[in-house]
Amino acid sequence: MIDLPPEAVQALALSLRVSLTATVLTAPLALALAHLLARGRFRGRDLLAAAIHLPLVLPPVVTGYALLLLFAPSAPLGAALQAMGLPLAFRWTGAALAAGVMALPLMVRPMRLSIEAVDPGLEEAAATLGRSPWAVWRGVTLPLMAPGLLAGVTLGFAKAFGEFGATITFAASIPGETRTLPAAIYAFLQVPGGEASVRGLVAVAVAVSLAAVVLSDVVARRMATRLRDPA
Amino acid sequence: MTLDIAVRLIRGGFELDVDLSLGAGVTALFGPSGAGKTSVARVVAGLDRPARARVALDGRDLSVLPPHRRGIGYVFQEPRLMPHLDVRRNLLFGAPSDDLADIPARLDLLHLLDRKPIHLSGGEAARVSLGRALLRRPRLLICDEPLAALDHRLRDRILPHFEGLRAGGVPVLYITHAMEEVARLADTLVLMRGGRVVRAGPVAALLSDPALAAVIGPRAAGAVLDGRVLSAMGGIARIETGAGVLSLPVDGAVPGGVVRVRIPATDVMLATVRPAGLSAMNVLPVEVAAIHPGEGPGAMLRLRAGKAHLLSRITQASLNRLGLVEGMPAWAIVKATAIARADIGG
Numbered sequence: 001m002i003d004l005p006p007e008a009v010q011a012l013a014l015s016l017r018v019s020l021t022a023t024v025l026t027a028p029l030a031l032a033l034a035h036l037l038a039r040g041r042f043r044g045r046d047l048l049a050a051a052i053h054l055p056l057v058l059p060p061v062v063t064g065y066a067l068l069l070l071f072a073p074s075a076p077l078g079a080a081l082q083a084m085g086l087p088l089a090f091r092w093t094g095a096a097l098a099a100g101v102m103a104l105p106l107m108v109r110p111m112r113l114s115i116e117a118v119d120p121g122l123e124e125a126a127a128t129l130g131r132s133p134w135a136v137w138r139g140v141t142l143p144l145m146a147p148g149l150l151a152g153v154t155l156g157f158a159k160a161f162g163e164f165g166a167t168i169t170f171a172a173s174i175p176g177e178t179r180t181l182p183a184a185i186y187a188f189l190q191v192p193g194g195e196a197s198v199r200g201l202v203a204v205a206v207a208v209s210l211a212a213v214v215l216s217d218v219v220a221r222r223m224a225t226r227l228r229d230p231a
Numbered sequence: 232m233t234l235d236i237a238v239r240l241i242r243g244g245f246e247l248d249v250d251l252s253l254g255a256g257v258t259a260l261f262g263p264s265g266a267g268k269t270s271v272a273r274v275v276a277g278l279d280r281p282a283r284a285r286v287a288l289d290g291r292d293l294s295v296l297p298p299h300r301r302g303i304g305y306v307f308q309e310p311r312l313m314p315h316l317d318v319r320r321n322l323l324f325g326a327p328s329d330d331l332a333d334i335p336a337r338l339d340l341l342h343l344l345d346r347k348p349i350h351l352s353g354g355e356a357a358r359v360s361l362g363r364a365l366l367r368r369p370r371l372l373i374c375d376e377p378l379a380a381l382d383h384r385l386r387d388r389i390l391p392h393f394e395g396l397r398a399g400g401v402p403v404l405y406i407t408h409a410m411e412e413v414a415r416l417a418d419t420l421v422l423m424r425g426g427r428v429v430r431a432g433p434v435a436a437l438l439s440d441p442a443l444a445a446v447i448g449p450r451a452a453g454a455v456l457d458g459r460v461l462s463a464m465g466g467i468a469r470i471e472t473g474a475g476v477l478s479l480p481v482d483g484a485v486p487g488g489v490v491r492v493r494i495p496a497t498d499v500m501l502a503t504v505r506p507a508g509l510s511a512m513n514v515l516p517v518e519v520a521a522i523h524p525g526e527g528p529g530a531m532l533r534l535r536a537g538k539a540h541l542l543s544r545i546t547q548a549s550l551n552r553l554g555l556v557e558g559m560p561a562w563a564i565v566k567a568t569a570i571a572r573a574d575i576g577g
Contacts, residue, residue: 121311124278127298128305129325129367136299139324143315226315 004200010176011184012204018092018167018180019160022099026160027153030104034111034152055166056105064169067098071170094171095178099160107156114148115141147220154216158209181205232402234288234371238274240281247271247426256418257396257403259434261410261447266423268406272373275404276303288370304369304401308376310356312348318359319344325367334362338392354385358392365401372396375406390415410451414438414493422446439540441523441531444496449529453495454541460488467512473539477565478512496531496542500564503553513565517541519555534563541565 004012037049055063071078071088081088088094118141126136142149164182171178173187185201188194234253241247247267260268273279275286277298286293293301304325312321318340322331335341338358348356357377364372374393378386393416396403405416413420413434420437422429429446430437435455437443444452458472460481468484470477472492481490506514517534524530530550534541541563555561 119311121307121309122313124298125305125307125311126313126324128276128278128303129363130299130302131325132299133297140313 004204005197007175007179008184008188008197008201008204011179011181011201014092014095014176014179015161015181016208018095018099019157019163021093021096022103022160023153023157025096026100026103026107026156030107030152030156031111031149033104034108034115037108038112038115052108053105055102060102060163060165061169063101064098064166067094067101067166067170071097089170090172090174090178092171092177095167095180096160098166098170099163102163102166103156103159106159107152110148110151110155111145112148114145114151117148118144147223150216150220150223154212158212161208161212162205232289232371234275234402234404235285236271236275237285238271238281239283240270240274245270245426249423249426249428251421251428251431253402253404253419253421255402257405257416258419258421259413259417260404260406260421260423261408261413262423262429263408265425267426268408268423269375270426271423272305272375272404272406275371276305276373277301278305302370304364304367304372306360306364306372306374306377308379310348310351310353310360312351312356312359312363314348316347317344318346318348318351321348321359322362322366324363327368331366334366337395338362353381354389357381357389361392365399369401371404372401373404373406376408378409378412379407410447410453411493414453414455415491435539439533439542441521441533441542444523444531444542444544445525449525449531449544450495450497452531452542452544453493453498454539456492456494456539458490458492460484460486460490462486472537474536474541475515477515494541494565496544498566499534499541499543500566501532501534501543501545501549501553501555502562502564503555503559505562506564509564511564511566515541515563515565517561517563519557519559519561522550522555522557524550534561536563 033052037045068089069075071081071094073079073082073087073089078088086093088097122140123136126140131139162182164186167178167180168183173179173183179187181201181204185198185205188197188201232255236249236251238247238249245267247270249267249271260271262268270279274281274284277293277296284294313324316324319331322334323329335344338361340358340362343351343355351359361377377393378389381389390412397416397418405412407413417434419432420434421431422437422443424446430443438452439454456472456474458470458477461469461471461476463481463484463486466480467478468481470479470490470492477492479492484490515536517536519532520535520540521533522530524547528546528548529544530547532543532545532555534543543563
């Protein structure tokens, strides 16, 4: 086991909290948006898709600045949230928001593609077999899109875990509050003699990301076998 | 059971205008592709819900209900099985309980229950699809060309399972463009063309109407007779029909069994005197009831034979040479191959 300085352990714990919170809160939203984009027929659908994908193509620092404009305590939305007991700027919650916004397009895309791949004919058949729309979704759509759902969540988590630019712009890099793993690596690089800590943190970052990808691969393979094999 | 359907819809140049009232038994919606058959079925099932559509089952208005509350089973042209579920769970997908009853045995599925749909052949998948719809205990079953995607040999093997529906008591709306299926399965026939109903009525009456031969095609035209097997020997059964006793080859006929005989118009020849020394086994005394000269070289004749009617298609030249006129007695020579196989549901 690598011996990590307390700041590094703190950064890892914070990063996990931030990225897991971002993933858990963003995934349902991403799922809903993916459905809307895959199946919805409404004006402005392309515009919505573009807006969701914006953080993917914008420089992260621009996204962070946009978040600052919207959610800073001086902005109406930020002030309202603060009054409701949810301060965002320079808090770990803000880091989670930034990570979530950056992860959203990466979650929506595979989910949308997997929903589009589900044959609507199967959903029709399920309806004629007496299943309500909710039961059709639970019994047909969800299991068939599950690999895409999983891919989206994994990608989103990895993105949230590694998010740097938007987070540091919106939430800064306050040790113990918003200094996530990438921010900590950056910070250690700035101080003389920080290399040892950097190497340890990089190893941890690689391990966590790799574990997420391997885990999702294993689950995805199990799902695929479920479709193919008898019993 | 009565099913009332009134649909009016215009969609991209296609106009559907149907007003129908159907009774129990198997009703065939027959017509060429693009006639609007599937559109009608989808409206009945609630899969399409145009503004101007009324669907009522036994007087109860279904139009306001979403498809899952209509109690209507639907067998699609493609099996549409759930790929993530095995055959057993596909069969039970719409069932009110976990009881498979006699469905796997009846549809020859017992050995497939643990398989995933991807490992099923086309015929097996079609049977699972039918079983699934039956286990749902529908008040009405819609079959939308369930055999169209199968090859001829397979169709012959699966058709008997659908014939079983006639005995099952569930009213069936059966969509097809194959006259063979109509003749074997249906009690009532609805002829559709260009989004409209051309004619509707009992199968036997409509198929022996020479005026309709032009609509359903001279090859598809022909009488349908329900008969009872008197005796069976050496693969040849003697069958009592409304037109008289016919000797025909029937697979697995049992004395007393009910069979349906289809005699295509092209398989009925005519003679003015009783022919002798023929290889054909069935020669029936008939009376020419109506003559419909066609547009081509052929003519369609409606013949009264006993209590039933036959159709015969002969050439205009033969018609003139024999000097046949309406009301004249004649002899009909029926080729012995013209038969649908035994009705296993009977």
